[in-house]
Amino acid sequence: MADGETVLAELAKRLETRGALTVDDFTAITTLPCTLREFEPNQYLLREGDRPKFCSFLVSGFVFRHKIVADGGRQIVSVHTAGDMIDLQNMLLPEADHNIQALTASTVAQILHEDALALSFTHPNVGKALWRESLIEASIFREWVANVGRRDARARTAHTICELATRREVAGLGARETYELPMTQEQLGDALGLTSVHVNRTLKTLQDDGLIVRRKRSVAIANWEGLRAVADFTSNYLHLGQR
Amino acid sequence: MADGETVLAELAKRLETRGALTVDDFTAITTLPCTLREFEPNQYLLREGDRPKFCSFLVSGFVFRHKIVADGGRQIVSVHTAGDMIDLQNMLLPEADHNIQALTASTVAQILHEDALALSFTHPNVGKALWRESLIEASIFREWVANVGRRDARARTAHTICELATRREVAGLGARETYELPMTQEQLGDALGLTSVHVNRTLKTLQDDGLIVRRKRSVAIANWEGLRAVADFTSNYLHLGQR
DNA sequence: CGAATCGTTGATTCAACTCAACGCGAGTGG
């Protein structure tokens, strides 16, 4: 297990992709007090209504966030890979409006809201990078609204696979072609606004067309360009490499 | 037409609901350079790919933001009423990832990104209020993902009516019961991920049940509690009155 | 008055859901 400072250097590197940091900014980040915590698959990091005192940087593993609607249906609203800040919003919005749960065994670094907030305004470069991080997340939500609202099951499924593969590649976790998405078909369905049965059928057609390969409980990309075309995917909304 | 300073006082009042401001903060906001602009119905304020130099505060009217997908489908991702900041994200994300269009005749106050950004870090209370504003917007996007992904047409339509009525009331624009939503059924459909034909039928059943009243080109609420129940609506995700 | 836009309604189709059964691999415990 890495120590806090090493982990925070990862956070600093991530933030540098969102905006230039000085040596002082970098040091201020890596010397923040932080606590490492491990979570098991399906364990809750946070529940709707909670009032957490810290925000979390995902060091390793996968987590997802979801809402429950009146009829018991679940909608996954985001999936996070190592390198993501997963609950920045609670830094300024005291009460959690959704649940956060581990998808796989995961490690997170917890930083007190007051520390992160103070740092954001004593070191504006850091503040801007964090703010930008939260704005990119909002942009991804907008894309998900369009994805769920206006794409059919095939394009919608392909789009989400493309997005997660791209974000993972950008986070330096390996080429998108080799990436495997460790979600069950039920979880995928809840992210896509589909039933697991229909996800199964949709994945089958994507595999039959040579676009993806399914292994036990994960999905890998077999033909990036083909999948991208089916998905109507462009990465502009991820705001990569923009400052 | 109001002058810039009067309009910016409205912005300052809005931001005060997001976090305490000092007299100095208030003055700093109202003395920002700003330009008032008028837009006609359907006129574009911003298009995907643009790189605007300013952000916009909606003084009067309605605007909406939308994305176009591969098959030509349109998804409206947000609807804004007077008092909303409508493109804060471009302050830190140079390239627009969606379109912004006037729904009705509208007036906006434009503030240069560099001015808003500088103010945010010289006056942290203002920065926090603006950041919080953008985080609440992200929370609304999450709710829309769940709405479009996991609620049927009836609940989904009711939910959006409840949300817009609540937001409008909170913004001080009159009681939610008297509010009229000035959207065509086609626009409503594009916001809800439905066709205009199905919106028509859904609104009819809501009216037949005494929950709403339809007038020419708008919708009013007839039975708030009934509509709220159908919608599975709670306002927690709007983070009202939290600091 | 004519044209355009939007709302309404009916008939039909279809994408996705529901329900149900069965397969399969990974654990687990007797």
Next chain:
DNA sequence: CCACTCGCGTTGAGTTGAATCAACGATTCG
């Protein structure tokens, strides 16, 4: 070590919510 369970994936049959296609009515505006 094998039988059992459990979670997840797969497949088929039938249903349904929403889309599509098409026509017509109402209102607004030039």
